[in-house]
Amino acid sequence: MECKGIIVPILTPMNADESINYGELKNQINRMIDAGIHGIFFFGTNGEAYILTPEEKRKILEAGLEAVDHRVPVYAGTGCIGTKDTIEMSKAAESLGADVLSIISPYFAAVGQDELYTHYKRVAESVKTPIVVYNIPARTGVNIAPATIEKLSHIDNIVGVKDSSGNFDNMLQYIEAVKYRKDFSVLSGNDSLILWCLLAGGKGSIAGCANVCPHNMAGIYESFMKDEMEQAKIYQNNIRPLRNTFKFGNPNTLIKKATELLGYPVGPCRAPFNSISTEGIEALKKVLAEYKESEINRKKPIPTFYAVLLILYRFTVYISLLKYQPALVACRSFGFCKSILFFRTFKNPIRFLEVFFYLSKKSVVFSSKSSDTISPLL
Numbered sequence: 001m002e003c004k005g006i007i008v009p010i011l012t013p014m015n016a017d018e019s020i021n022y023g024e025l026k027n028q029i030n031r032m033i034d035a036g037i038h039g040i041f042f043f044g045t046n047g048e049a050y051i052l053t054p055e056e057k058r059k060i061l062e063a064g065l066e067a068v069d070h071r072v073p074v075y076a077g078t079g080c081i082g083t084k085d086t087i088e089m090s091k092a093a094e095s096l097g098a099d100v101l102s103i104i105s106p107y108f109a110a111v112g113q114d115e116l117y118t119h120y121k122r123v124a125e126s127v128k129t130p131i132v133v134y135n136i137p138a139r140t141g142v143n144i145a146p147a148t149i150e151k152l153s154h155i156d157n158i159v160g161v162k163d164s165s166g167n168f169d170n171m172l173q174y175i176e177a178v179k180y181r182k183d184f185s186v187l188s189g190n191d192s193l194i195l196w197c198l199l200a201g202g203k204g205s206i207a208g209c210a211n212v213c214p215h216n217m218a219g220i221y222e223s224f225m226k227d228e229m230e231q232a233k234i235y236q237n238n239i240r241p242l243r244n245t246f247k248f249g250n251p252n253t254l255i256k257k258a259t260e261l262l263g264y265p266v267g268p269c270r271a272p273f274n275s276i277s278t279e280g281i282e283a284l285k286k287v288l289a290e291y292k293e294s295e296i297n298r299k300k301p302i303p304t305f306y307a308v309l310l311i312l313y314r315f316t317v318y319i320s321l322l323k324y325q326p327a328l329v330a331c332r333s334f335g336f337c338k339s340i341l342f343f344r345t346f347k348n349p350i351r352f353l354e355v356f357f358y359l360s361k362k363s364v365v366f367s368s369k370s371s372d373t374i375s376p377l378l
Contacts, residue, residue, distance in 0.1 A: 001073065001099065001130055002159070002183055002203070003075075003100060003130070003132055003159060003185040003203060004038065004204045005037075005039060005204045005218075005221050006037055006038050006039075006194075006204055006207050006210055006217045006221045007037070007038060007039035007040070007041050007187070007205070007206045007207070008040060008041060008206075008207065008211060008214065008217075009041045009044030009045065009046040009047055009207075010025075010028060010032065010041060010042060010044075010046070010047055010064075010211065011028060011047060011048075011211050011255070011259060011266050012025070012042075012048050012060065013025050013028060013267055014267035014268070014269075015267060018267075018270050018271070020056060020059070020060060021265065022059075022060075024264065025063060025064065025067065026067040027264070028211075028259075029064060029067040030067070032210065032211075033071050033072055035214030035215045036214070036215065036218035036219075036222065037072065038072060038073075038204065038218070038221070039072050039100075040064065040073075040075065041077065042057075042060060042061055042064050042075065042076050043061075043077030043078070043102075044077050044102070044206065044208075045208070045251075045252050046208045046252040046256070047077070048252070048269060048270060049077045051269075051270045051273070054092075057089070058092060061093060061096050061098065062096055065096060073100060074098050074099050075098065075099065075100040075102050075132070076093040076096075076098035076100070076101055077101075077102045077103075077104065077134070078090040078092075078102070078103055079103040079104035079105070081106050081109070086123050087126045090126065090127050090129070090131075091126060091127060093129070094127050094128070098129060099129070099130070100129065100130045100131070100132055100159075101129050101130070101131045101132070102131075102132045102206075103120065103123060103131055103132070103133060103134055104134040104136065104139075105133070105134065105135065105136075105140050105142055105144055106119060106140070106142075107140035107141060107142075110141065111142055113148045116142070116144055117148055117152060120133060120152050120155075120158065124157050129157065130158075131157055131158045131160075132158075132161060132185070132187070133149065133160070133162070134161075134162045134164070134189075135149075135161060135164060135170075136162075136165070136189060137164075137165050138164070138166070139164075143167075144161070146176070146177045147177070149161050149174050149177055149178065150178060153177070153181055153184050159184060160184060160186065160187060161174055161178075161187070162187045163188060163189055164190060165189075165190075166190045168193055171186060171188065171193065171197060171200070172200055174186045175200050175201045175202060179201065185202070185203035185204070186201070186202040186203060187202060187203060187204050187205055187206055188202060188204070188205040188207075189206055191205065191217070191239055191243060192236075192239070192240070194207060194217075194221075194236060195224065195233065195236040198221070198224045198232075199224075205221075208252060208255050209239045209242055209243070209255065211255050211256070211259050212242060212255060212259055212262070212288075213238070213239065213242070213291065216235050216238050216239065217235070217239070219231070220235040238291075241290060242258065242287050245258075245284050248276060248279060248283060249275070252269065252273075253275075254280065254284065256268065257276055257280075257281065258284050258287075258288060261284055261288055262288065
C-alpha cells in the first residue's frame, strides 16, 4: 500500500489514575476520521509509546482497529531498542491486523549505519506487513543516513520513512535517494515542513498537531492535491501559533493538554511527563481562543446548492417519520438549524454528496456533538 496524506499519531487517552480511557480513544478516532484524516497511527511519540506496557499496547491496538473499522489505514509503532523485541512487537501488531508498521530506530545505546540496516532488514524479513522507518534523532541519538534509507528501500516491504529530524535538507536527500521507487513514501514528521515536503515530492505527514486541529491539518494535503496552493499555505501557517507553545515543555505533553482544553477528556500524559507551567497553559488557552475566534468571525454564507439538498434530505426523513413514527417528528425538528451548520464543513460538493447519500441510506438525522463538525481549524 502507499502511505500518503495526513496521518495522526493519535493520543492515548487516560483516566485520572493513568489507566487507559478506551471510550475516549474511540471518540478521538471518530473525531479524526470525521475531520478527514487519512490514517490513524498508534504508539507514536504523541501516543506515549515509550511508557505503555506490551499488554496495554495489545489492548489499545485491538480496540483501535475495531473503532477504525477499515475506514482508514492503521499504523502501529512497534520499534524497540533490540531487534528481537522489535520483531516480537511487529509480529503481534501484524497478527492483530495493523496495515502498516512504524519502526523507530534503536535508541539509548549508540548504533552505526550498518547495524541500522541489519536491524531493519531482519525485522522486515520477519513480517509481511509494510514498514515505515521512523527517523527521530533528537530522541534516539542517531540520524538514519540517506544512503541507509536508499539501501533499505530495496527491501520490498519497507515502503516509507518518517523524517522527524527537522532538517529539511535531510528530508530532501531522502526524497532524492528513493525517487526511483514510486511506491516509497517520504513523510514529514515535522508539522512545520508538511507543505514543503509535498512540494519536494514527499507523500504527506505523520502530524502531531492533527490531534488539536485535524480539519486544518488534513486541509494542507487536500488543498495541495487540488493545486490550491494559497489555501494550502494558509492551513500550513495556521499551526505556527500552536507550535510556538512548544517552548514551554515537551511537545506531546502540550498537544495532549491542548486537546484536553478543547473539552475532550484525554487526561494528562503519564508521570513524570505531565507537568506544564502556568505560563504554558495560558499560552495554549490564548492560541485556542484565537483559533475559535477566527472561526466565529468567518461568516460564510451557506451555498444554495447545499441548502437545497439539505431541504430535500430533511423532507425525505420527515416523510419516513410521518409514515412510521409520527411522534418523533417534533423532536427531530430541533436539529434542523444545527444540520445547516454541518454543511459548512463541506467545501467540496463531491464529498458532500458522498456523505449525503450515505446518510440517506442510513436514515440518519444529523446531530452536532463535536465542535470539529463545524470548525475547519479545530
